[in-house]
Amino acid sequence: DGGITQSPKYLFRKEGQNVTLSCEQNLNHDAMYWYRQDPGQGLRLIYYSQIVNDFQKGDIAEGYSVSREKKESFPLTVTSAQKNPTAFYLCASRSRGTGYEKLFFGSGTQLSVL
Amino acid sequence: RKEVEQDPGPFNVPEGATVAFNCTYSNSASQSFFWYRQDCRKEPKLLMSVYSSGNEDGRFTAQLNRASQYISLLIRDSKLSDSATYLCVVNHASPHSGNTPLVFGKGTRLSVIA
Numbered sequence: 001d002g003g004i005t006q007s008p009k010y011l012f013r014k015e016g017q018n019v020t021l022s023c024e025q026n027l028n029h030d031a032m033y034w035y036r037q038d039p040g041q042g043l044r045l046i047y048y049s050q051i052v053n054d055f056q057k058g059d060i061a062e063g064y065s066v067s068r069e070k071k072e073s074f075p076l077t078v079t080s081a082q083k084n085p086t087a088f089y090l091c092a093s094r095s096r097g098t099g100y101e102k103l104f105f106g107s108g109t110q111l112s113v114l
Numbered sequence: 115r116k117e118v119e120q121d122p123g124p125f126n127v128p129e130g131a132t133v134a135f136n137c138t139y140s141n142s143a144s145q146s147f148f149w150y151r152q153d154c155r156k157e158p159k160l161l162m163s164v165y166s167s168g169n170e171d172g173r174f175t176a177q178l179n180r181a182s183q184y185i186s187l188l189i190r191d192s193k194l195s196d197s198a199t200y201l202c203v204v205n206h207a208s209p210h211s212g213n214t215p216l217v218f219g220k221g222t223r224l225s226v227i228a
Contacts, residue, residue, distance in 0.1 A: 033215055040122075042201065042220035043158070050214075058215065090157055100146045103203075103216060105157035 002027045006091050006106030013078065013085060014114050021076045021109045023091035029104070030096050032074035036060060037088045046089075049074055078111065086113050117141060118219040120202050126225045131192045135222045137202030138184045146205040147178055149187045151198045152221065158201055162187070192226045199223045 004025040013019045023032065031050045035043040045058030049068040063082025068074055074093075078085045091106040120137045127133050139147075147164035162169065164176040164185050175188040189196055202219035 035218075040220075042118075043218040045215050048215050088155065100163050100205075102160050103150075103158075105159070108155070108157050110155070 004091060004093050004104050004106045006089075006109050008109060009107065011109055011111045012114050013111060016080045018077055018079050019111070021078070021089055021091075021111070023074045023076065023106055024072055025074075025093045025104070026072060027093055027095070027104060028071070029093035030071070031094045032068070033092045033094075033103075034058075034064075034066065034074070034076045035090045035092065037090060043090060046076065085111055087111060117217050118202055118204050120200075120219040120222045122220060122222060124223040124225050126227055127192055128227055129192055129194060131226075132188065132190045133192055133224065134186055134188045135200055135202075135224075136184050136186050137219055137222075138182075139202075139204045139217075140183070141204070141206050142180075142183060144183075144204045144206050147176075147185050148203040148205075148216070149174075149176060149185075150201040150203055150218075152201055153198050158218075161200070189224075192224075194226050194228060197224055197226045 007022045033048040034046040037043050044060050046064050047058055047066040049055035052071050055066050055068050065077045089109045092103045094103050095101050118139050149161040150158040151161045152158040162176045164178050168177045173190045177186045199221040201221045204217045
């Protein structure tokens with residue numbers, strides 16, 4: 001079955017540590033996205049990529065980095081520069097088309113600071 | 115003005131009630147619109163796309179008012195299982211212009227009570 005997989009489900013970060021969240025899709029989608037969600041808040045865009053080897057900053061990119069070396073993969077690194085990383089992180093993908101294409105989400109990663 | 119605005123609720127309604135949510139958007143060039151449902155600490159899932167002519171899916175009806183820049187979701191005969199957060203989602207991009215990110219509202223929380 002096609003889908004989008006995020007790992008790990010829970011992740012703990014120590015002060016000053018970089019951590020990487022994995023996102024893999026086998027849907028052959030061109031576009032992939034990373035969102036952050038804080039309790040009681042909506043989804044805020046961190047980074048997105050519309051094609052391999054290209055990505056753009058979203059609304060809250062500071063303290064994060066991404067790569068898109070393969071179509072299937074869009075890992076997110078939370079760097080030590082991100083001072084408040086505790087949040088629920090969602091990866092999503094979407095095919096190109098009319099604009100009504102469904103956004104497919106992974107099941108999310110809860111990141112907490114030790 | 116925020117790009118996509120929703121009343122956060124919570125809306126507490128008895129089983130069998132009819133409940134309606136509105137969502138306003140600021141970008142008049144927005145092209146496509148969606149309602150997503152999100153359960154606590156889970157990924158959002160597409161509930162309905164919202165078309166210009168309005169659309170209905172069982173107990174759910176979605177409407178679009180371009181002149182006033184709002185969309186609505188009506189839920190009839192509420193079930194306990196309808197309890198969730200409902201996210202209003204807007205696509206600013208024109209069709210075939212690629213996969214620019216969708217913009218999410220903060221969500222409206224619904225609790226259906228027995």
